[in-house]
Amino acid sequence: MKQTAPLLEVKHLKTHFSAGKKNFVTAVDDISFHVMPGEFVGIVGESGCGKSVTSQSIMRLLDEQRLVRYEGEVTYGGENLLAVPVSRMQAIRGNEISMIFQDPMSSLNPVFTIGDQIMETLQIHRKLSRKAAFEQAVELLELTGIPSPAARMREYPHQLSGGMRQRVMIAIALACRPRLLIADEPTTALDVTIQSQILDLLLDLNGKLGMSVMLITHDLGVVAEVCSRVVVMYLGQIVESAPVKELFANPRHPYTISLMQAIPRLDTDRSQELPVVEGNVPSLFQVPPGCRFAARCAYADARCHAEAPIERAVGTDHTVRCWHADHIGRAADDRTTKGGDALDKVY
Numbered sequence: 245m246k247q248t249a250p251l252l253e254v255k256h257l258k259t260h261f262s263a264g265k266k267n268f269v270t271a272v273d274d275i276s277f278h279v280m281p282g283e284f285v286g287i288v289g290e291s292g293c294g295k296s297v298t299s300q301s302i303m304r305l306l307d308e309q310r311l312v313r314y315e316g317e318v319t320y321g322g323e324n325l326l327a328v329p330v331s332r333m334q335a336i337r338g339n340e341i342s343m344i345f346q347d348p349m350s351s352l353n354p355v356f357t358i359g360d361q362i363m364e365t366l367q368i369h370r371k372l373s374r375k376a377a378f379e380q381a382v383e384l385l386e387l388t389g390i391p392s393p394a395a396r397m398r399e400y401p402h403q404l405s406g407g408m409r410q411r412v413m414i415a416i417a418l419a420c421r422p423r424l425l426i427a428d429e430p431t432t433a434l435d436v437t438i439q440s441q442i443l444d445l446l447l448d449l450n451g452k453l454g455m456s457v458m459l460i461t462h463d464l465g466v467v468a469e470v471c472s473r474v475v476v477m478y479l480g481q482i483v484e485s486a487p488v489k490e491l492f493a494n495p496r497h498p499y500t501i502s503l504m505q506a507i508p509r510l511d512t513d514r515s516q517e518l519p520v521v522e523g524n525v526p527s528l529f530q531v532p533p534g535c536r537f538a539a540r541c542a543y544a545d546a547r548c549h550a551e552a553p554i555e556r557a558v559g560t561d562h563t564v565r566c567w568h569a570d571h572i573g574r575a576a577d578d579r580t581t582k583g584g585d586a587l588d589k590v591y
Contacts (some may be wrong), residue, residue: 250278251456252302252341252424255317259294259301269528271297273480274316276555279424279547284450284457286488287473288464288503292525294480295460299426301326304333305344339369342417343426348409353400358385358412359397365419384415389445396532407438414445421453428460443470465507468492473561476500479525479536482555486562496564498541506530535567543568 255276260268272294275522279285281508287295297306304325306312318325320341337343343365345351346500362381366372378397385393388411401409410430417425427446431439448458448472459471467474467488474491476484476499484497495501502521523540526532535553548567555565566572 248281251281251283251320252279252458253317253319254278254298254302256315257301257318258315259297259306260313260315262313263529268313270531271480271528272301275477275480275482276316277458277475277485279456279458281423282450282454282456284447284459284471285475285479286467286474287458287460288462288467288474289477290462290521290525292479293477295462295477296428297480298477299343299428299458299460299509302426303337303341305343307333336423337431338365338417339420341424341426342420342422344410344413344428344430346415346429348406349401351413352409354401356400357397358399358401358404359413360550362397362412362416362419365416369420380419381415384418385412387418387449388412388415389441390415398490405438406434407441410434410438410442411445411526413494414442416451418449418453418455422455424456424458425449426458426460428458429462431461431466439466446470464503476503479531480528481536481565482563483537483565484563486559490559490562494559494562496558496562496569497566498543498572499537501572502540536563543572 251337257272257275258270259272260270263269275298287298296382300306301314302318304323307330314326316326325336345450349564350521359378359381362384363374363377366377366380367374381397382393384515385396390396390408390411396404403410404412430446434442443466446457446459459467460572461467471488473487474485475482476497478499484491484495484500491500492504495504502519505519506521508518521540526536526539532539532549533552534550535544535548538548541548553565553567558564558569
């Protein structure tokens with residue numbers, strides 16, 4: 245990929261929610277990352293780590309609540325999206341940046357046909373006539389792999405399968421040929437076969453249209469299949485970020501390693517239970533001092549519990565937030581050079 249300016253650049257983003265009596269809770273805490281033109285980036289982490297709030301902050305979907313406050317910058321096309329007027333943000337949504345949500349059944353309107361919902365986007369943003377919008381909507385359904393697209397235009401969401409509904413959501417998101425598509429766990433409610441089809445579709449569209457994709461997921465196995473770079477989040481912070489091949493070959497954060505160990509493998513004994521990350525993500529109302537992962541980490545020492553680690557570079561385009569990243573890196577080197585299991589013994 246040629247080095248150009250980032251399509252989207254997030255700098256020190258913080259998202260605060262009102263918790264009553266002039267108190268705020270920080271759901272996204274000082275995160276920075278970027279998405280290059282045509283890049284497929286994955287954002288990974290457990291539920292409650294801030295992945296969805298990050299995407300909603302980029303799109304400013306939380307503004308209507310009037311109980312949210314932002315800090316930092318989200319730069320797109322030279323504009324800070326956190327500072328532009330509401331009218332400008334409405335023009336960017338759908339036209340420039342589109343989003344696919346987890347549950348298409350709650351996103352699609354049950355009383356309007358599939359065709360009407362796709363055509364609405366085309367008529368509002370692209371000012372097409374109803375006839376032109378109908379023709380374009382049929383092409384979009386065909387592009388997303390829906391059979392008999394003209395017939396499907398007259399059907400309602402409840403008449404389609406989960407996979408078909410998700411394809412409709414993708415068609416709506418693609419209606420204005422956005423430069424960036426944010427997919428928030430688009431395969432969560434689907435069976436394994438349909439999940440694979442949707443991921444293949446996103447990858448195909450990324451290649452055909454040159455569209456950047458930001459995929460939010462809790463599954464590192466999915467990231468390994470489709471993404472070129474990955475951002476790992478934990479409790480509102482980015483704990484590690486690297487190209488996918490680099491991350492899988494040389495993970496530097498204990499949380500990343502734990503997520504990788506939980507991925508099912510064909511060469512493991514199926515009678516044994518998969519490793520799990522012990523404990524739970526702490527509440528945002530009780531963020532621990534020091535490293536936020538310390539209570540669940542076998543590497544944690546007194547410094548980890550008392551002093552918050554800073555994010556630092558450990559390689560080309562590879563950053564990590566951990567006091568023991570260098571030690572973990574040496575363990576990975578031992579495993580590679582000696583064929584040992586140093587990294588396996590982390591937990």
